[in-house]
Amino acid sequence: MGYGLGVFLMALGLILAFAVSDVIEGVDLTMVGYILVLAGILIVALTAFQANRGRSASNVTRTTHADGRQTVTEQRNESDPPPAV
Template sequence: MGIGTSIFLIAVGAILTFALDANIGGVSLDVVGWILMAAGVLGLIMTALVWGRRREVVTRTEPVEYRQVEQRRDVAPPL
């Protein structure tokens, strides 16, 4: 779940919880709103943890091997 989806869930949950006052078929929209907001916050935290891991820098401690390239000078250039 991305940041945008998490923010969308939080917004929809807040609308259902605080802006509407209705019950549909015995289901309270307040409870559905709180559940959506909790899912959005959880998704936001999980996304932040995943993005935080991507920013870690990996360093190598082993030395880099270098090859010496020799240039031959005894060959005449092409005509």
């Protein structure tokens, strides 16, 4: 999955919804087109969400002291997105 698949499904769906006037018995091509457009939008959104999640990392450190106490330290690192080309 990726941006390419999402854009492809949106383009195919828009062609079926608005440019095709053929009739297939039992199949509404306009509705199939709208479904493909929605699937393409969902794929693009999920791909963007996954790409954004992968840029953050966290480290958890537990330190046990001599008297038995524990200290927990958490660091979160978020990197900036790569520059647009």
